Amino acid sequence: MDSALIPKGLKRCPFGPFVMGIGAVSAVLLWGVFAMLLVWIKGLNQTNMNDYYGFALWIWADLTVIALGGGAFFTGFLRYIIGKDELKNIINYAVLIGFICYSSAQLILGIDVGQPLRGWFIFWHANVHSMLTEVAFCLTAYFGVLTIEYLPLILENRQIDKVPFFHHLSHNLHEIMAVFAATGAFLSFFHQGSLGGVSGVLFGRPFGFREGVFIWPWTFFLFTWSAAAAGPCFTILITKITEVVTQKKLVKDNVIDLLAKISGWMLATYIVVKIVDTWYWATVTAPSKGFNFMDFYSDNAFYGPWILMLEIILGGIIPAVILITERWRKNPGFFITAIVLAVIGVCVNRWVMVLQVLAVPVLPFDRWILYYPSWQEVATTILPVAYGIILIALSYRYLPIFPQEQELNPVK
Amino acid sequence: MFPFNFEWVWDMSHLVFMGGLGFALNAMGLGITYCIIKAVIDTFKEQGGHHD
Helix, strand or coil: CCCCCCCCCCCCCCHHHHHHHHHHHHHHHHHHHHHHHHHHHHCHHHCCCCCCCCCCHHHHHHHHHHHHCHHHHHHHHHHHHHCCHHHHHCHHHHHHHHHHHHHHHHHHHHHHCCCHHHCCHHHHCCCCCCHHHHHHHHHHHHHHHHHHHHHHHHHCCCCHHHCHHHHHHHHHHHHCHHHHHHHHHHHHHHHHHHHHHHHHCCCCCCCCCCCEECCEEHHHHHHHHHHHHHHHHHHHHHHHHHHHHHCCCCCCHHHHHHHHHHHHHHHHHHHHHHHHHHHHHHHHHHHHCCCCHHHHCCCCCCCCHHHHHHHHHHHHHHHHHHHHCHHHHCCHHHHHHHHHHHHHHHHHHHHHHHHHHHHCCCCCCCCCCCCCCCHHHHHHHHHHHHHHHHHHHHHHHHCCCCCCHHHHCCCC | CCCCCCCCCCCHHHHHHHHHHHHHHHHHHHHHHHHHHHHHHHHHHHHHHHHC
16 A cells, blocks of 8 residues: 555565554553643643652653663764764664654653743743753754754655655765764763753752862763763664564664674773762762761662662673673673663663652751652653654654665565 | 843853854754755756756
8 A cells, every 4th residue: 555655675564554553552642642731731730740859750751862862973973973884774773763762852841841832931041051051952953953864864765755856855965964963963962961960060969969070060971971872772772672573684783783882882981980970979079068878878768779789780880791792792682681781771870860869858857758750740751652663663664764674684 | 042132141151152052053054055955956957967
């Protein structure tokens, strides 16, 4: 039925099962849209946020998808600026995943601000001393870059490509993609960093506060670093999931291996710096503010030292060691474990830097207040996942996302 | 955001922040404009070639 739209030489499932699959995911999407409308119509009373938790599940989801979407800027940086040519075989998918992550982040922010009609205030009345203003500007601009990077892929659709203007436009965009990749790397460095900077500058919240250099706390650099390390791991993870779902090999092993190796070294160096940062914070910074290390991890029902171990050892050291050791990296079981652990590690880091920062009591009469999200918050957080699955399914079906697919899966 | 907004101040913070933003937006804007204009020229050239 839609065979004229499917890229030439590639095999796709019949139209019926495809529509049924999209329909099933759309049901989840509609559940999220319903919750989103409830929040917009009735207000933020639909959430479990309160005076303790002005930042909650949505901001964690925001920071997490932005970190996981970091695979787009870092892979683009490696491909176009450093010149790792093999990565041209996965850059399309990295861009698509980045596009989904950043559009999701903006959707979540649109729900979280409570008054989306006033969303433009942050641009028009910009407070140039605010880390969040920098995030808003760079996030929006970088989403523009990702849209430009995704555009040539859409234009390469079999039918659209027949229009001469679109054919030339797509070709020209590819020709100067390095300009957009460099702009994206510049923007990403600052907004990934500023998201970390937000907790780092909170001198009234000793769990998050850090010293730093000039106006930037150390968390600024740690966030950018961790996004560059874990983002490509997420790209690889989604590629592997896509291969399982489609029952096809889509990217050659040497491409995945190169990206995983670079990601492993980024993760290894990051985790060393993270350990040094944590050690200095625990022994110098926090005590200087009147806190002992264990004040942040005791007398509550949830945040124990286990979460620090989960983030640093399980989500940092172990995947880093596996990914930088060639023998273990080439073992499929170890490899996928490392990729999953690296993704979990960055998710836990973002949770800790948003939720635990707010949970820790800072005044003598304060107590630990734990937070659990409302179903509306959960539904609106799952909404982008359903949207992402649909966009990946449509892009995979109608666009030449994987340049090596035809060679790896010749149609008989 | 702009010098005509009431809260604008001509200081280093505004110049660095807005300068960085302007640099990025200009790179994107000029890049996409170049691609569109070149695509129009290429399309006309191709059509002219077909007429010959």
